[in-house]
Structure formats: C-alpha cells, structure tokens
Amino acid sequence: MERSPEEVTPSEAAVLINPGRDLTANPNTNAIFTSSSVRPEWPTIDGPLGLSEHDSVGYARKFFGFGFLLLPLLWAVNCYYFWPVLRHASSFPRIRPYVVGSAIGFTVFSAMLASWALTFTIGGERLFGHAWDELVMYNVADRYGLTGLF
C-alpha cells in the first residue's frame, strides 16, 4: 500500500522533504516542492529527530554566541545543523539571523586562518627568519617533549 510521492498533500510533502538523509527517495520532490510557498516544517537537518522550531531559537543563539570565543567550528556546526533555515530564505524568521551570522562568521574566520597558515607554510624561513623555527609545530613539540606525554 505505497503511495507515490507525487500524490501526497503539501503538508506531508513538507514532512517528507526534511528528514535528513534517511529518505531513499525524494530528491526530485525536493526540487519540485522547495519553492518558497512550501515551508519546511523542521528547522534542523535531522528533521523530526531534531529540535522543534520553538526550541531551536535558543540553541541557534547560544551556538552563535559561543562561537565568538574563537570557536569557528561551532559556527560551522550551527550552519550544518540549521541547514534548512539557510536554504529556504523566507522561513523561520526568528532563527535565520543567527544562522546567517554564523555562516558569515565562519567564512571570515576560516579565510583569515587559512591565509595566516598558508603564509606561514609557504613563506617559511625566508619570510619569518629565525622565528619560523621557533613557531613551527614539530620543533615546538621536540622542544617541550610533547609527544611523550602519555
């Protein structure tokens, strides 16, 4: 007694879109139904296994706030968790500012970190001189005997 996906009513389609990767079908119905007229019901990527919209606001805000403590990975997790919020531009108006803020923060921070790391790696001793040897990790590890800790 299976019903083909196209026959379902919009509210069920909303449910069918979001339960994460568990659905073996429905990438096509995603394309058909994800216009802004259809609002996904679950703000998290886990769908029905995740948070409801009411609870999500608090968590989105907390993740966004704690990310400022030099935790860009937390911002990335925030964006990944609330991916449906990012994708559907007009839904979940209360959650969206935090998630978009996390996305921007993550991009900016990782750009800065990547540029510093690449400068360090590629520039090497020519750019930094004596300090390169002191900063590079394997020398630091040797100097402080960090690999014998456990």
Place this chain on the structure above:
Amino acid sequence: MDGNQRIASILHSLGEEIIRIITPVSICMLSVVILVSILDTDSSISSSISTIASIAYTESTSDSNWDKFKGALLNSLVFVAVVTVVTFLLVLLFYFNCTKFLRYYMGFSAFLVLGFMGGEIGLFLIQAFRIAIDCFTYVLLLLNFAIVGVLAVFMSKIPIFVTQSYMVIIGVLTAYWFTMLPEWTTWVLLVAMALYDLAAVLLPGGPLRLLVELAISRDEDIPALVYEARPIIDSRNNTTAQRRVWRDRRANQESQTSPLIGSETIGSSQNVEEGHVHELSVPLIERVRDHGLQTENLGLEGIGLGSLGAIKLGLGDFIFYSVLVGRAAMYDFMTVYACYLAIIAGLGITLILLALYQKALPALPVSVILGVLFYVLTRLIVLITGPLAKYELQACFTWFLWLGGVAQGFSIQKHFAGHVGFFMFVTFCITGKIECLSIILIQSFPQDSIEIWCKASVKIYQPSDIGCSDDSNQTSEDLEPQTMVMKQLCILPDHMGSNKKLISFTSSSSSRSSNFPLEDIQVLDSDHDENDNEDSSDS
C-alpha cells in the same frame, strides 16, 4: 500479500539498521589500521607507556615467551580488576542518582581523549609528514575540535551525524593508544575483556546486568559513551506506522487502515521518548540495553536497542575491535582482512542473537574470540610452513568467512549485503593472489639478473644524486650498510669503467640491504688501501 510485504519491509529495515551499525565499526577499524601503518611508533614509545594495563609488568624483548605470557596475564588481571571496581562504582553512583556527576565525568574524559590524545596523534602525524603548521593554528584547531567534541558528547542537541563522528573519533584515538601496549599484553587483555564482558552481562551478580536492570526499572538513559545509530524513518508511511505499532501491543490491524500519516506519526516519534505507553516490550524490538564499562572514559561495551528502536553499541566495543585489528595490522595486511571479517561475522551473530533473545547481550566475546583465533592460527601455521602459506591461508579464511557473511546477509537483507560481500571477496582474493604471486616471482629471480639490473641503475646515478646523505626511508638498522654502500659509491666514478664486480644495490626492500656482504665493497676498492676503505667508510 500484505503480510508478505510487511515481512519484507521488516527485513529491509532491520538489514538497514544492521548496516548502519557495521559502517561506523568498519570506519573505526579502518582508521586505526591506517594510523598504525602510517605511524611506526611500536618501537620507541611502547616501552615507555605506563598505563593501568601495564602497571604490573613491563614487557621487554629479552624475556622468554613464557615470562611474557605470565606478565601479560598479570597485566590483564590487574586491568580487569580495575574495570570491575570502576563498574561497580558506576552502578553505585547510578543507584544514588548522581547522573549529573557522571555526565560531567563523561564530558571531561571526552575532552581528555580528544584534546590530549588527539593532539599527540596529530603531532605524530605532523612529525611523520613534516607538515609545516605553526603552533598557534594547531592549538586553535585542536581546541576547537576538542570543545565541539565535548559538546557533541554532552548535549543531545547536536546534529546526529556530528555526534556519531565524534564517537567514532574517540574510539579511534583510544584504540590507537591501546595498540601501543606490548604485544602479549594486548592479546591476553583482549581475551580477558571478552570473558569479563560475558561474565558481567550474563551472570546475575554482574555489574553491567545490575546497571541495565536499574536503567530499565527507572526508564532512564545510562549516562555513558554509547554510539547510537540513526533510527530509520521510512518515507513509506505504512512502514512508519508499523514501527509505531511495534511499540505498543495494540492490535496489528491498525497498521494498514489507520490514518497514521505524515506529521502525526512523525510528531509521535518525539512523544515516544517521553510517553511510556509506547515503550512497552515489543515483539521484535525491545527497549533493553546492555552495556559494559571501560575505565578511562566511561565508554561502554555491549549492544542493545535504543528508545526509538535504533541500535546502540557501546564505545568499548568499538575500541576493542579496533585494537584487535590494529594489532593484526602490525603483523601483516592479510591478518587484518581475516580479523576484520571475523569481527564483522561475530557482530552479525551477536545482532541476530539480540533479535532472538531480546535481552542484554555482550558484544565482545564472539567477535574477539573469533578474531584472536584466526590471528593465532595464522601465526602458528606461518611458523610451521613458512611465509608464503600465510597468503594461501588468509585466502581460505576470507573465503569461508565471506561465505558466512553472505549467508547472514542474504538471510537478513537480500539486496544490499550480497553485492558488498561479492566485491569484498573479489578484492581480497585479487590482492591476496597478487601479493602471493609477486613474492614468488621476486624470490625466484636468478641472482645474476638482479645484479645486472642493479649495475644498469647504478650507472645512471651521479655521485651528487647519491649524495653521501642518509635521507632514505630505511629503518635505522638498515641504515648503516646502506649508508656505507652509498659512501662507497661516492668514490665509484673512478672504477666505473673497470671490470670489477659491482655491488648488488637496490634501494627497494630492506631485506636486501641486510644481505650485502661487505666483502664486495672491499673487492671494489682493492686499488686503494684497506685503510682508505675503512677511513671512507667511517666518514
């Protein structure tokens, strides 16, 4: 017709759940094998490791086998005793409702594992590959990694995928650390932990059984590091309805006709966690659990079914499976294949038993005993018959185990396991045969042909290429003859045209370099003094 369809979909979802637990176990084992083969820390670090597991006796290479075995036995007994004591402590704390303290301890141990062990293994990798990362970036990335990991373990409001990945990573790090134990200790410890798991879960007075019964009677989650597979929510609504029906003993005829569609059913999954009506014992899936304990970080062993019908596997199981496979990797890759298949077969058997008996079951014994058995048999037979037999033996083992795996797979899920098993079988057979054949070929080359090949390759080398430098990838014990050979070749150009016998020189296998007779080097330099020869070989 309807009944058949329902049975087919039950099998389908059960098979998919089994795949969802075997995939992370396989990923964990694969990661540990890769780490073990990349990082060669067996020699220097393991002697200085001091853990609970080697407190009683530190293995040294000079002891006899019987001494090593006795020492390993002592170590394992100490370890199992400590684990028992800590498990009883855990039961006590759980009995007095100190759940908060347990969760904090869990978070703290996760931070230790991810931060310190992860950092150390990262350092090993950096040193092995000479990655030029600076300390600020490294510390920042490590802190990020560790803190998000603690959050993933601590809170349940993190994406399921992230939580699962962190569980697997914690398992990999702890397992890698355990592989640094001395060899005999590792194997005896594995067997001891398997026996302990069996006793602690099945005996009436066992700590794990008490824990599980307490958790069931209070209808609570045990606060511990447990991997939970994602529960299946099928898009076909009647299957979802069936899962709901499975959860309570109401009439089965509701499944096809009741309006259990869409949001109602999905919404009820949230109620399932709180609503006690749905958590009754169910024909096939029962909310019983089984957990073991592992000291350092409250990782549990054992297998059970979670509240949504998802399969839960304790982290201790991940760890000990990976330790077994990691240790097998330190011998050879074919042992890895056989032990991996043995473990997966054991896990499958345990899952079938879980479905049959619907009570708490230990996940370690079957897999570990099978794995250790295959490893020991392989080593014994190799000892008796020589190195080549190992490959034939492994091929036989893989064949038998694959047959068993396919039988299991077909009995559970028709479409998926068959293909996977077939590809695995083909891959193993092909790699095994290729290794076998190549070794036969190399060992049957006539000695002269190798020398002629080497002469040709040596002539291509310029002295500056050889460079009298030691940046080769050889291990330390091979380095000296190689270095000497290279240094001799530095003064070769004078003699290239002469018809003196050249040295057989390959830079490929380390076993070759140790076969170099030093007399050949001296033959080459017979024009010079013996003193000159020794001087230049000393330089």
